[in-house]
Amino acid sequence: NRDARAVTASRPFTVIGHRGARGHAPENTLLSIDTAIRLGADWVEIDVQHHDGELWLMHDLTLDRTTNGRGLLTAHPAAALRRLDAGDGEGIPTLAEALDLIEQRVGVNVELKSWNGCANAVAACLREYIADGWPAERFLVSSFHLPELWEFKQLLPEVPLGALYCGVPLDWAGLAAELGAQTLNISDEFVDARLIADAHARGLALYVYTVNDETRLRTLWQMGVDGVFTDYPDRALAAVGSE
Template identity: 50%
Template sequence: MKFFAHRGALRDGPENTLMTIDMALAAGADAIEIDVIAHQGRLLVHHDLSLERTTNGEGLLAAHSIRELRQLDAGLGQRIPFLEEVLLLVGHRATINIELKSKGAAGLLAVLLQQKAYQPLKSGLLVSSFDHVELLRFQQSCPDVALGLLLYGTVLSLSAIIGPLKLSSLHLSDEFIDYGLIAEAKQQGLEVYIYTINQVSQLKTLQEIGVDGVFTDCSALWQDWREINCLPMA
């Protein structure tokens, strides 16, 4: 069972910040999940299009300059990070799942990964999105980076939804766990990850039906699971 620290394990600290991501790594996370928004030619690690929930700012993120955004407090004195800062912090210590949250994010990410400093990290990346178009654009530019498709709701035809995407994983909501869909995805060679799981009691059943990993808000989940199953820390 692979454990993704959702937004850096947001129950442990301010979400999508370098501090919380570093804490998740220290706690033994297999993977770090972050969100990126394209803004003024940069990729900011932030979930919402507005600022109030996670920072001391107000209004839409898009209404502010990069300089203004970087001066905001994202919790406990943390700043909104640039994606480059997260890539360099995590390095090869864990998989980095980058969720594309806005139009234009795919193109900026593809350009960034062409830079010499970040090319070695491509093998440890998983790029995901609910936006099929952004995923396809990224695939066309970076066919050597793993892709994950986020889904929410009932799926009538997996092949129709996947279309031309060459996926490595399917990311499903815990509100719509479909045993048949999971089996079909596994038959097609896809990893299946479930979001967002915060109870150890859910893990055994998920493992039994073939789920490969989960996104969680708290590091205690994977630590408790490994202790129960006498598994070493990652």
């Protein structure tokens, strides 16, 4: 897919499988990640929470929406979490299980979803994989909770950071600069030509979430956006490949 796009696309467009490929498989499962890779995603994005000595791939604070469990993830010991079904017979994977599956085939955006030692545990985990030969730049660590991201930066500064915002804070550029972020990760509703130009002028790549409509994917690419988070990596590839 990359080769095909190198011929048709005039510049890189990073297709990031959102929670794996959640349009095709249960989100944040190994099946979802594997599906994103099979469909040709360049990167996968996964949500990570720290609890009971493990890093779990889970978006919500509670288990109810995505698993057959009930209540807060943090109310259950690791042994109980391991027995849950996260859809299609898939378990809730740990970060290490996800990285072992990925085997450097795609870049990995780890979104820190909890603030209870998550930065520390993710840094310890990624440090091991980097020591094993993973290039640090094949990781991107992001969080809506910028203090957690700041803590991660102190622990493992060689890993690139994504400044992730749910709106566009007045001082988004200052915060991103202070973090030394490489990417600005913004919701689609806030993207316009000025923001794209501003991000680029500041040396930031602009990644947009979560975009599933093929026409919109194509428009964003034509506007100069650098990458998208999508539940359907196949649609993003088709949108760019048809240019």
